Structure formats: C-alpha cells, structure tokens
Amino acid sequence: MSDHIVSSYDNDLENLRRSISEMGGIAEKMVADATDALVRRDTALAQSVIVADKRLDTLQHQIEERAVLLIAKRQPLAIDLRETISAIRVSGDLERIGDLAKNVAKRVVAISDQAVGQKIIVGVKHMSDLAQAQLKDILDAYAARDIKSSRDVWERDGEIDALYNSLFRELLTYMMEDPRNISFCTHLLFCAKNVERIGDHTTNIAETIQYLVTGETPTGDRPKDDASNYTTVEPAGA
Amino acid sequence: MSDHIVSSYDNDLENLRRSISEMGGIAEKMVADATDALVRRDTALAQSVIVADKRLDTLQHQIEERAVLLIAKRQPLAIDLRETISAIRVSGDLERIGDLAKNVAKRVVAISDQAVGQKIIVGVKHMSDLAQAQLKDILDAYAARDIKSSRDVWERDGEIDALYNSLFRELLTYMMEDPRNISFCTHLLFCAKNVERIGDHTTNIAETIQYLVTGETPTGDRPKDDASNYTTVEPAGA
Numbered sequence: 001m002s003d004h005i006v007s008s009y010d011n012d013l014e015n016l017r018r019s020i021s022e023m024g025g026i027a028e029k030m031v032a033d034a035t036d037a038l039v040r041r042d043t044a045l046a047q048s049v050i051v052a053d054k055r056l057d058t059l060q061h062q063i064e065e066r067a068v069l070l071i072a073k074r075q076p077l078a079i080d081l082r083e084t085i086s087a088i089r090v091s092g093d094l095e096r097i098g099d100l101a102k103n104v105a106k107r108v109v110a111i112s113d114q115a116v117g118q119k120i121i122v123g124v125k126h127m128s129d130l131a132q133a134q135l136k137d138i139l140d141a142y143a144a145r146d147i148k149s150s151r152d153v154w155e156r157d158g159e160i161d162a163l164y165n166s167l168f169r170e171l172l173t174y175m176m177e178d179p180r181n182i183s184f185c186t187h188l189l190f191c192a193k194n195v196e197r198i199g200d201h202t203t204n205i206a207e208t209i210q211y212l213v214t215g216e217t218p219t220g221d222r223p224k225d226d227a228s229n230y231t232t233v234e235p236a237g238a
Numbered sequence: 239m240s241d242h243i244v245s246s247y248d249n250d251l252e253n254l255r256r257s258i259s260e261m262g263g264i265a266e267k268m269v270a271d272a273t274d275a276l277v278r279r280d281t282a283l284a285q286s287v288i289v290a291d292k293r294l295d296t297l298q299h300q301i302e303e304r305a306v307l308l309i310a311k312r313q314p315l316a317i318d319l320r321e322t323i324s325a326i327r328v329s330g331d332l333e334r335i336g337d338l339a340k341n342v343a344k345r346v347v348a349i350s351d352q353a354v355g356q357k358i359i360v361g362v363k364h365m366s367d368l369a370q371a372q373l374k375d376i377l378d379a380y381a382a383r384d385i386k387s388s389r390d391v392w393e394r395d396g397e398i399d400a401l402y403n404s405l406f407r408e409l410l411t412y413m414m415e416d417p418r419n420i421s422f423c424t425h426l427l428f429c430a431k432n433v434e435r436i437g438d439h440t441t442n443i444a445e446t447i448q449y450l451v452t453g454e455t456p457t458g459d460r461p462k463d464d465a466s467n468y469t470t471v472e473p474a475g476a
Contacts, residue, residue, distance in 0.1 A: 061455070068323055071309045085306055092330070106467035114470060172424060176417040179473040182410055186427065187470070193428070217299070229344035232352060232425070235417040 012070050013080070016063060016087040017143075023059045023094040024139040026052060030101035031135065031198060035128040037108045038191060039121055049105035056098035063091040078215075086212040090142060093201040093208075097135070100194040100201075107187040114184045120174060123167045124188055127195045130160050131202065138205045142212075150209035153202060154218070160199035165228045167192050172233040250308050251318070254301060254325040255381075261297045261332040262377040264290060268339035269373065269436060273366040275346045276429060277359055287343035294336035301329040316453075324450040328380060331439040331446075335373070338432040338439075345425040352422045358412060361405045362426055365433045368398050369440065376443045385451045392444035392456070398437035403466045405430050410471040 030049050037045040067084045070076070076084055134153050141149040168189065175185045211217045268287050275283040305322045308314070314322055372391050379387040406427065413423045449455045 064323075068309060068319065071306060072313045072315075072319060075310045075313065077310075081306070081310060085302075088326075103467060110468045110470055172420055175413065175420050175424075179414040179417075182413050182420070183470040183472065186410060186413075186424075189424065189427075190431070229341060230348045232348055232421040234421065 009070075009074050009076075009080070012066070012074070013083055016067060016070070016084070019059055019063050019066075020087055020090055020094070021139075021143065023056060023063070023091055024135075024142075026056050026059075027094045027097045027101070028132065028135055028139070030056070030098050030105075031128065031132055031195075034101040034104040034108070035125055035132075035195075037105060039125050041108065041112055041116070043109050043112045046105040046108035050102050053098045053102040056095055060091045060095040064088055079212075082212050082215060086208050089208045090205055093204045097198050097201050100198050104191045104194050107191055111184045111187050115180075116184045116188075117174065117181070120167075120171060120185070120188060123163075123170060124192050124195065127160055127163045127167065127192060128198075130163065131195050131198045134160070134199060134202045138202050138209070142205060142209055145209070145213055147210060147213045150206040154206035154210075157199050157203040160196055161227070164192055164196040165231065168228040168231055169233050176233070176235040247308075247312050247314075247318075250304070250312070251321055254305060254308070254322070257297055257301050257304075258325055258328055258332070259377075259381065261294060261301070261329055262373075262380075264294050264297075265332045265335045265339070266370065266373055266377070268294070268336050268343075269366065269370055269433075272339040272342040272346070273363055273370075275343055277363050279346065279350050279354070281347050281350045284343040284346035288340050291336045291340040294333055298329045298333040302326055317450075320450050320453060324446050327446045328443055331442045335436050335439050338436050342429045342432050345429055349422045349425050353418075354422045354426075355412065355419065358405075358409060358423070358426060361401075361408060362430050362433065365398060365401045365405065365430060366436075368401065369433050369436045372398070372437060372440045376440050376447070380443060380447055383447070383451055385448060388444040388447035392441055392448075395437050395441040398434055399465070402430055402434040403469065406466040406469055407471055414471070414473040 030052050033045055033052075034049045036042065037049065067088045071081070071084055074080075134156060137149060138153045140146070141153065171185045171189050171192070175182045207218050268290050271283055271290075272287045274280065275287065305326045309319065309322055312318075372394060375387060376391045378384070379391065409423045409427050409430070413420045445456050
C-alpha cells in the first residue's frame with residue numbers, strides 16, 4: 001500500500017512537471033513569435049500569439065489547482081513540498097511571460113501600418129534574443145534541477161537590463177529627432193519594457209530553482225536594476 | 239481535542255487575514271504616497287515608497303509559507319481550502335501593486351529636476367484616485383466576503399482603462415508639440431501604465447473574492463481592454 005501511495009504521488013509530481021514543461025514550450029514560442037511578428041510586421045503571426053495565451057492561462061489554473069490538492073491530499077514534506085510550491089511559482093511566472101509576449105503582439109497590430117525604423121526594431125529583437133536564450137536555459141535548469149546553471153541565468157539578467165537602458169535612450173533620441181517617430185517609438189518602448197520584464201520573470205524562476213534545491217530563497221540584491229526608471233534624455237537643441 | 243484543533247485552525251486563518259489586511263494597508267499607502275510624490279515632485283516621499291516595498295515583499299513570502307503549511311497540516315476542504323488559496327493569490331496581487339507603486343516612485347526621482355506640465359500630471363493623479371478608490375473598495379469587500387461589492391469593482395475597471403487611453407493620446411500629442419516634453423512624458427506614460435495595471439490587480443482580487451465565496455472563478459472577458467495597445471497618434475503636421 002505504501003508503495004502504491006508513493007508511486008501515485010510520484011505520478012502527481014510527474015504530471016505537474018509535464019504541465020510546467022508544456023507551459024514553458026508555449027511561453028518560449030510566444031516570445032519568439034511575438035518578436036518575429038514585430039520584426040516582420042506580421043499581424044497574422046501576432047494574432048496567433050494573442051490566441052496562444054489562452055492555453056497558458058488554462059494550464060496555469062490547472063497546475064495551481066492540482067498542486068494545492070496534492071498538498072492537501074499528500075501532506076508532502078521538505079523537498080516534495082518545495083517541488084509543489086515551486087510548480088505554483090514557476091507556472092505563475094510563465095503565465096506572466098505569456099502576458100508580456102501577448103502585449104508585444106498587440107502592439108505589432110498597432111504599428112502595422114506605420115513606417116517604422118527597422119534599425120530600432122532590431123534593438124528590441126536583440127534584447128528578445130537574449131531573453132529567449134535565458135528563458136530556454138532556465139527551463140532546462142528547472143527540468144534538471146541544475147542549481148549552477150540557474151545561478152548563471154540569475155547573474156545574467158543584468159545584460160538584458162543594460163541593453164534596455166541603451167535602447168531606452170536611443171528611442172527617446174529618435175523621438176526627439178522627428179515627431180513622426182513618436183507613436184511607434186512609444187509602442188517600441190513598451191515592447192522593450194515587456195522584454196525586460198520577461199527577463200525579470202526568468203530571474204524569478206532562477207530563484208525558485210534555488211529554493212527548490214536548497215530550501216533557501218536567495219536574499220540580497222539581484223545583480224540588476226532597471227536604470228531607465230531614472231533616465232532622462234535632453235533634445236539636441238535644448 | 240477536536241475543538242482545540244478547530245480553534246487553532248481558526249487562529250491560523252485569522253492570522254492570514256490579519257497579514258493580508260496589513261499588506262492591503264501598506265499597498266494603499268504606497269499608491270497614495272507615490273501619486274502625491276509625483277504631483278508635488280517630492281523625492282523624499284518617493285524614497286519612502288521605495289523603502290516600504292520591502293515590508294510588502296516580506297509579508298507576501300510569510301503569507302505564502304504559512305498558507306502552504308496550513309494546507310499541509312490541516313488538509314482544509316471546500317471553503318477553508320479556498321480561503322487559504324485566496325490568501326496566497328491576494329497577497330501576490332498586493333505585492334505586485336506595491337511593485338508598481340515603487341516604479342512610479344522611481345520615476346518621480348527621474349523627473350524631479352525637469353520642467354513638467356502640471357496639467358498632464360493631474361491626469362495621472364485622476365487615474366490614480368480612481369485606482370485607489372477601487373483598491374479600498376476591494377480590500378473592504380475581501381474583508382467582508384462581499385461578493386456584490388467585489389462584482390461592482392470588477393465591472394468598474396473599464397473606467398481606469400478609458401482614462402488611461404485618453405491620457406495616452408494626450409501624452410503622445412504633448413510629446414509631438416515639443417521635443418523637450420518627450421523625456422518626462424515618457425516617464426508619465428509608464429506611470430500611467432503602472433496605475434492601469436494596479437487596476438488590473440484590483441480586478442484580479444475581485445475575481446479571487448468570487449472564487450472564495452462561490453468556488454467559481456469568473457469566466458468570460460473582463461469588461462475592459464487596454465485599447466492603447468492598439469492606439470497611434472499622428473503629429474499635427476503629418
């Protein structure tokens with residue numbers, strides 16, 4: 001009987017892991033597709049990102065419900081309890097990553113008929129490539145319970161922030177050069193901010209992996225700060 | 239013995255409720271202070287908002303841990319289980335509201351030495367007043383398990399979005415009129431967006447109250463959409 005309970009519990013955990021893995025795949029694809037849609041001004045692809053978000057929401061709710069039932073039914077301790085709590089946290093972050101990708105996709109629709117400087121879009125794409133690489137690495141680290149690799153991702157979040165800060169300045173300068181740039185640059189600013197926040201959620205997942213493996217959530221400041229909160233740019237003639 | 243267990247369980251729930259109430263009070267004050275700091279360009283007040291956010295993070299972690307332990311220890315069913323899950327959800331939303339208020343506060347520091355159009359700041363304040371009123375109402379509804387009042391708040395989120403959309407257009411127009419407005423208007427755009435998202439988290443809490451009282455999470459679309467995702471504005475001369 002005890003064997004049966006253990007194996008059924010393992011099944012429950014395995015199901016949670018599988019759902020997280022499915023969410024991770026969807027979130028990765030949404031970020032990649034939203035970025036491609038932005039670069040190619042592809043509104044059909046953008047629409048598909050908006051639609052994909054519903055599946056992510058459903059999965060998150062399922063994971064949350066199943067994790068809570070599992071806690072109530074099995075009263076897991078130590079590592080098993082952390083595994084279940086981690087599933088809830090990671091699914092929350094993946095759901096938010098999906099929301100942020102969806103928001104980028106909506107803005108692709110907004111600027112679809114605008115003459116947009118491709119160079120500046122490439123800056124957003126560059127940020128997004130970095131965010132996607134980190135998301136992939138952190139999902140691998142979560143699947144493998146790889147604390148070293150999760151620590152690497154945690155420390156790399158500063159790279160995305162640095163790119164965001166320089167892009168923020170560049171976009172403001174571009175807006176000052178020509179008022180016709182203001183509308184789409186504003187949307188690109190929000191796109192860039194969304195990508196920066198995707199990086200934050202990836203960093204959250206890195207912290208959850210630390211908690212999962214060690215039982216401790218990292219304290220101390222993250223090796224990052226969004227300095228653009230404090231950034232202003234003056235017009236050339238001012 | 240059974241009585242003792244029940245009353246100790248009630249104690250645990252009561253403690254959760256008290257912590258949520260403390261979080262609610264802090265979040266309300268942070269939103270109000272961040273807004274006042276913006277209106278008065280008061281960087282000292284803004285700094286106090288940034289500091290207050292740490293307490294909110296600590297409380298959220300405590301609530302999450304205690305709620306999960308409670309589920310594992312007591313195996314609550316039905317309403318008691320929903321109460322515990324709701325505490326986790328609401329504390330997550332309040333923590334995010336604090337983050338958003340903190341982000342507004344950081345931007346107050348950024349624009350502190352800029353000549354800023356007061357009229358446009360009043361627009362952000364107007365949005366924030368609405369968001370604060372809804373936050374207060376939803377915290378009262380949560381404390382009273384008042385589903386009717388939570389439904390009212392849920393339906394009112396569209397008002398904040400409507401204000402945000404008109405402010406978004408106004409800010410873009412203002413940026414087009416004079417490039418010297420671009421830097422601070424960009425920060426105000428993000429401030430306004432933060433307030434709009436505070437409204438979203440208030441709506442989340444309204445949905446949690448529905449779930450808490452009825453066992454069902456509202457399905458169907460929220461009576462809102464951030465149309466600014468799709469909005470562009472052309473310069474007058476274009």
